[in-house]
Amino acid sequence: MINILVDKIRKTNAPIVVGLDPMLDYIPGYLLDSVFDALGETPEGAAEAIWQYNKGIIDAVYDLIPAVKPQIAMYEQFGIAGMRAFQKTVEYCRKKGLVVIGDIKRGDIGSTSAAYATGHLGKVKIGKKEYYGFHEDFATVNPYLGSDGVRPFMDVCKEEKTGLFILVKTSNPSSGEFQDRMVDGRPLYELVGEKVAEWGSELMGDEYSYIGAVVGATYPEMGKTLRKIMPKTFILVPGYGAQGGKGADLVHFFNQDGLGAIVNSSRGIIAAYQSKEYASFGEYNYADASRKAVEDMIADISQALQNR
Amino acid sequence: MINILVDKIRKTNAPIVVGLDPMLDYIPGYLLDSVFDALGETPEGAAEAIWQYNKGIIDAVYDLIPAVKPQIAMYEQFGIAGMRAFQKTVEYCRKKGLVVIGDIKRGDIGSTSAAYATGHLGKVKIGKKEYYGFHEDFATVNPYLGSDGVRPFMDVCKEEKTGLFILVKTSNPSSGEFQDRMVDGRPLYELVGEKVAEWGSELMGDEYSYIGAVVGATYPEMGKTLRKIMPKTFILVPGYGAQGGKGADLVHFFNQDGLGAIVNSSRGIIAAYQSKEYASFGEYNYADASRKAVEDMIADISQALQNR
Numbered sequence: 309m310i311n312i313l314v315d316k317i318r319k320t321n322a323p324i325v326v327g328l329d330p331m332l333d334y335i336p337g338y339l340l341d342s343v344f345d346a347l348g349e350t351p352e353g354a355a356e357a358i359w360q361y362n363k364g365i366i367d368a369v370y371d372l373i374p375a376v377k378p379q380i381a382m383y384e385q386f387g388i389a390g391m392r393a394f395q396k397t398v399e400y401c402r403k404k405g406l407v408v409i410g411d412i413k414r415g416d417i418g419s420t421s422a423a424y425a426t427g428h429l430g431k432v433k434i435g436k437k438e439y440y441g442f443h444e445d446f447a448t449v450n451p452y453l454g455s456d457g458v459r460p461f462m463d464v465c466k467e468e469k470t471g472l473f474i475l476v477k478t479s480n481p482s483s484g485e486f487q488d489r490m491v492d493g494r495p496l497y498e499l500v501g502e503k504v505a506e507w508g509s510e511l512m513g514d515e516y517s518y519i520g521a522v523v524g525a526t527y528p529e530m531g532k533t534l535r536k537i538m539p540k541t542f543i544l545v546p547g548y549g550a551q552g553g554k555g556a557d558l559v560h561f562f563n564q565d566g567l568g569a570i571v572n573s574s575r576g577i578i579a580a581y582q583s584k585e586y587a588s589f590g591e592y593n594y595a596d597a598s599r600k601a602v603e604d605m606i607a608d609i610s611q612a613l614q615n616r
Numbered sequence: 617m618i619n620i621l622v623d624k625i626r627k628t629n630a631p632i633v634v635g636l637d638p639m640l641d642y643i644p645g646y647l648l649d650s651v652f653d654a655l656g657e658t659p660e661g662a663a664e665a666i667w668q669y670n671k672g673i674i675d676a677v678y679d680l681i682p683a684v685k686p687q688i689a690m691y692e693q694f695g696i697a698g699m700r701a702f703q704k705t706v707e708y709c710r711k712k713g714l715v716v717i718g719d720i721k722r723g724d725i726g727s728t729s730a731a732y733a734t735g736h737l738g739k740v741k742i743g744k745k746e747y748y749g750f751h752e753d754f755a756t757v758n759p760y761l762g763s764d765g766v767r768p769f770m771d772v773c774k775e776e777k778t779g780l781f782i783l784v785k786t787s788n789p790s791s792g793e794f795q796d797r798m799v800d801g802r803p804l805y806e807l808v809g810e811k812v813a814e815w816g817s818e819l820m821g822d823e824y825s826y827i828g829a830v831v832g833a834t835y836p837e838m839g840k841t842l843r844k845i846m847p848k849t850f851i852l853v854p855g856y857g858a859q860g861g862k863g864a865d866l867v868h869f870f871n872q873d874g875l876g877a878i879v880n881s882s883r884g885i886i887a888a889y890q891s892k893e894y895a896s897f898g899e900y901n902y903a904d905a906s907r908k909a910v911e912d913m914i915a916d917i918s919q920a921l922q923n924r
Contacts, residue, residue, distance in 0.1 A: 381731035392696055
């Protein structure tokens with residue numbers, strides 16, 4: 309799947325991923341009203357509104373981008389109905405030819421990690437049959453529990469040719485509380501980065517590993533160091549746009565081949581019509597506003613990479 | 617909810633929690649066959665078998681114990697049908713008067729952590745209405761992202777009187793890879809423990825905090841230190857039984873009041889009939905075997921606490 313991701317990035321010239329992290333207050337009022345009229349202010353109504361909203365955006369941008377990253381928490385909060393909307397979104401994106409990165413930040417040990425891996429990146433065995441659960445192509449994973457937590461995911465990835473993005477340095481202000489603590493004279497996130505590179509060397513695609521890393525756009529200097537520590541690791545970079553990261557901050561996350569990183573934007577794309585910059589589209593054209601925001605983001609990053 | 621948990625532990629004299637982590641190969645053949653005959657070897661069949669198996673165990677042990685800890689991964693691997701079995705299990709345990717600790721090990725930042733908290737420990741707002749998602753009383757949380765990741769959970773806990781158990785030192789062999797790294801002369805897990813105590817001081821129940829910690833039974837010496845660093849923190853202790861922890865290893869996780877810890881056993885209880893010790897019950901009496909295993913575990917821990 310990492311080979312497919314690299315191939316798609318080359319074809320689209322767009323090392324970006326659209327974060328499908330819908331909040332009810334992102335959804336245009338006309339769409340919300342029409343769904344609530346039919347299904348009521350219920351979890352089923354909320355889930356249907358999210359699905360219709362997502363579909364509008366996916367249809368408008370799928371030809372421009374290689375991948376999407378649905379954030380499962382935004383669906384999980386609506387219980388079963390929300391999980392169904394997540395599944396439906398993943399399935400539709402796959403049908404549209406997009407690589408799907410499930411932003412699930414799971415992580416446990418042994419058979420429990422294996423169960424998460426099975427449900428998101430593999431197939432579950434039931435008697436003599438096998439079934440997909442949520443069927444993403446990649447999933448984000450938390451490293452705090454160490455190798456015992458990560459290896460069961462790797463086993464499933466190897467079998468299914470799916471992949472991981474492991475949290476190394478997250479984009480939030482307090483990420484340094486534990487991640488930046490100095491261990492033998494070096495910050496913890498560097499040790500995690502080294503471990504990710506080590507795990508990744510066991511699961512190589514053609515150019516990059518099936519095991520990627522998450523490093524926040526908000527820490528460009530750390531990104532520069534981590535890029536060197538993990539040369540064959542694809543970096544998923546959250547924090548562009550709404551969280552403050554800009555194209556120029558991102559160049560050091562990329563290798564000289566122009567590859568090796570994929571930059572996520574969520575609110576900045578999916579709720580573009582609510583921002584001043586794209587307000588002229590109006591809520592009925594929210595998906596067109598998202599398309600324009602994707603085009604602008606691609607241009608911003610291309611420009612930055614050309615000027616490096 | 618921490619006050620209710622403490623009260624229930626006092627009443628049952630059982631500082632234990634039964635881990636409802638069903639695997640298909642734990643389920644007695646007669647039960648599996650009868651469900652698959654009706655529903656086929658499908659996710660719906662697997663989910664129904666898990667639910668019936670859980671119900672048998674819950675009915676057999678609910679009067680002996682204060683709490684259960686369903687491991688969501690074991691349900692999530694079966695997709696939507698599995699999540700429904702998780703929800704049904706949580707609901708049934710609440711109806712039986714048990715405190716439910718959702719072992720979900722979620723953790724993200726800002727609005728994403730808030731969404732997980734809403735879905736598991738609070739209510740989601742949809743228009744003018746509010747709904748429970750998965751409706752647990754406590755949830756386990758991963759601290760790697762720092763305060764930004766934990767505070768949104770705390771906000772919901774404050775509102776709903778629900779609680780957290782934050783991973784400090786996990787029970788697996790490789791937990792030391794990152795958690796034991798020395799920071800300013802002390803292992804990282806101690807710093808996390810201090811932070812948990814600090815967060816917890818803001819959300820106190822009568823005797824203990826709403827914010828608990830997870831510390832593995834497999835590391836009794838570290839449990840001793842962490843007990844002192846976090847005097848008002850309830851410790852959830854996995855790793856008893858199948859993972860190798862014994863009653864005698866556990867005394868230092870408790871305070872002198874005999875409280876402050878709750879010990880989990882999963883396979884050792886729910887699949888007791890498969891072990892040599894309880895094999896005489898036979899698969900048709902799997903739930904009675906679980907009840908006996910609970911009684912023996914309570915006796916083992918009581919004994920150890922009396923001999924301390």
